[in-house]
Amino acid sequence: RNAALAAAALRAAALPVRDEDLRAGFASAEWPGRFQRLAAGRVILDGAHNPAAAARLVETWREEFGPADRATVILASLRDKDTPGVVRALAPLARRWIAVPARNPRSLPAPELAEVIRATLPGADVADSPEAAAALARAASHAEPALVAGSLFLVGEVLALAGDQPPPAPSGQ
Numbered sequence: 001r002n003a004a005l006a007a008a009a010l011r012a013a014a015l016p017v018r019d020e021d022l023r024a025g026f027a028s029a030e031w032p033g034r035f036q037r038l039a040a041g042r043v044i045l046d047g048a049h050n051p052a053a054a055a056r057l058v059e060t061w062r063e064e065f066g067p068a069d070r071a072t073v074i075l076a077s078l079r080d081k082d083t084p085g086v087v088r089a090l091a092p093l094a095r096r097w098i099a100v101p102a103r104n105p106r107s108l109p110a111p112e113l114a115e116v117i118r119a120t121l122p123g124a125d126v127a128d129s130p131e132a133a134a135a136l137a138r139a140a141s142h143a144e145p146a147l148v149a150g151s152l153f154l155v156g157e158v159l160a161l162a163g164d165q166p167p168p169a170p171s172g173q
Contacts, residue, residue: 036071038162043073043136044147045159047152049081055091057149061093062065070095071147072139075131076102076154077113084120095144096125098135102153119166132157 003026010017016075035057036045048057061071077083087097099113108116110128117126129135132154140147140161 035064036159038043038158041139043148043158044145044149045155047155048090048149049077049151050084051077051082051085051089054086054149056145058089058093061147065145069144071092071145072096072098073147074098074100074129074135074139074148074154075113075117076100076132076151077108077116078102078104078151078153079084079108080106081150083108083113083116083150087120088116090147090149091121091124093147094124097127098138099126099128099132100132100135100154101155102151104151104153107151107153133161136161 005074007017007022011020019106034046035162037043038045044061046053046057046060048054059068070093073090073096075087075090075097077086097117099108099117101107101108101110101113110130114126114128117124127138129138132148136148136158148154
């Protein structure tokens with residue numbers, strides 16, 4: 001959808017772009033933190049932080065893994081986000097949840113986020129972890145892949161742990 005919009009904008013602006021250049025550009029495009037695979041596909045990163053993005057993430061998950069595959073969802077959320085909406089949207093693919101804080105002052109603390117998940121999905125398997133590294137280690141003990149979602153700040157932290165970028169500033173700046 002984003003690619004189609006970009007192509008339409010280029011055409012509407014009457015910029016001289018050849019179809020083969022568009023195809024080549026789109027084929028080589030990367031969007032870090034959007035269904036990004038780490039650890040040979042055992043960890044998926046997606047910064048989906050609103051219900052619409054989380055619903056699209058579920059669609060992509062099902063396209064990539066099939067409708068039956070589920071995940072250990074490592075989730076962070078900021079206080080000003082629709083956290084229950086994100087949780088409801090991700091629920092179809094969550095086998096279990098691990099709540100973690102994002103490195104941002106607006107982040108929900110892990111225990112508070114875990115309570116939001118429990119209130120939104122009574123009976124869900126929910127744990128909390130003080131940091132992303134510990135949550136990833138906990139998720140690795142399960143057979144299913146881990147899905148890191150809910151905050152681009154969390155995705156950035158996990159990428160830093162994987163050595164793919166510098167760690168985010170705690171203030172989120």
